[in-house]
Amino acid sequence: SAVISQKPSRDICQRGTSLTIQCQVDSQVTMMFWYRQQPGQSLTLIATANQGSEATYESGFVIDKFPISRPNLTFSTLTVSNMSPEDSSIYLCSVEDGTGGVYGYTFGSGTRLTVV
Amino acid sequence: KQEVTQIPAALSVPEGENLVLNCSFTDSAIYNLQWFRQDPGKGLTSLLLIQSSQREQTSGRLNASLDKSSGRSTLYIAASQPGDSATYLCAVLSGYSTLTFGKGTMLLVSP
Numbered sequence: 001s002a003v004i005s006q007k008p009s010r011d012i013c014q015r016g017t018s019l020t021i022q023c024q025v026d027s028q029v030t031m032m033f034w035y036r037q038q039p040g041q042s043l044t045l046i047a048t049a050n051q052g053s054e055a056t057y058e059s060g061f062v063i064d065k066f067p068i069s070r071p072n073l074t075f076s077t078l079t080v081s082n083m084s085p086e087d088s089s090i091y092l093c094s095v096e097d098g099t100g101g102v103y104g105y106t107f108g109s110g111t112r113l114t115v116v
Numbered sequence: 117k118q119e120v121t122q123i124p125a126a127l128s129v130p131e132g133e134n135l136v137l138n139c140s141f142t143d144s145a146i147y148n149l150q151w152f153r154q155d156p157g158k159g160l161t162s163l164l165l166i167q168s169s170q171r172e173q174t175s176g177r178l179n180a181s182l183d184k185s186s187g188r189s190t191l192y193i194a195a196s197q198p199g200d201s202a203t204y205l206c207a208v209l210s211g212y213s214t215l216t217f218g219k220g221t222m223l224l225v226s227p
Binding site: 001006010033041042043045090092094102103104105106107108109110112 | 148150152157158159160161162165167205207209214215217218219220
């Protein structure tokens with residue numbers, strides 16, 4: 001299965017600043033997904049990133065707050081902009097992964113963000 | 117809209133016990149169901165993937181079953197160990213790459 005390298009693993013940031021999270025996949029993938037996991041909650045999809053096109057954002061998430069880049073088929077970044085304490089969460093990237101018609105999802109190791 | 121519920125929310129057992137985690141979903145039109153493990157503050161590790169046409173999957177001490185018609189899945193962990201302590205998440209794939217997660221079951225296995 002695919003291996004995803006995500007960094008940073010954690011960060012503590014001042015409110016009003018921005019943080020860019022990177023995900024590198026060891027194989028070419030069509031779609032990459034970005035999730036947020038707020039404290040005590042499950043995962044919520046932020047957006048889907050396709051190479052060569054604009055990311056598709058889920059309801060409640062906007063490009064100005066969470067700009068995404070997808071410059072090639074193995075890499076993507078998510079920026080959390082103008083941060084507030086409410087943005088403190090774990091952010092995860094994911095790819096669809098599989099062979100022989102059996103597809104599941106592989107996740108990065110997560111970025112634990114604390115905004116103070 | 118697909119909704120996924122996991123019961124119990126938390127579970128504490130002594131080492132060596134067999135245990136069952138439950139997952140239910142509201143829309144039976146799914147492609148597959150995946151069980152994940154999440155350690156505190158970390159990412160997700162895939163444990164088992166069950167396709168909609170399958171009834172169960174096994175990996176080591178883990179066995180996951182799927183009853184699509186009733187909208188239920190169970191994760192059975194045999195002979196639990198302290199290293200199994202983590203949050204277990206159930207996720208169903210329905211629609212176009214739409215993965216819906218439950219809130220998870222937090223498992224603590226005490227020595």
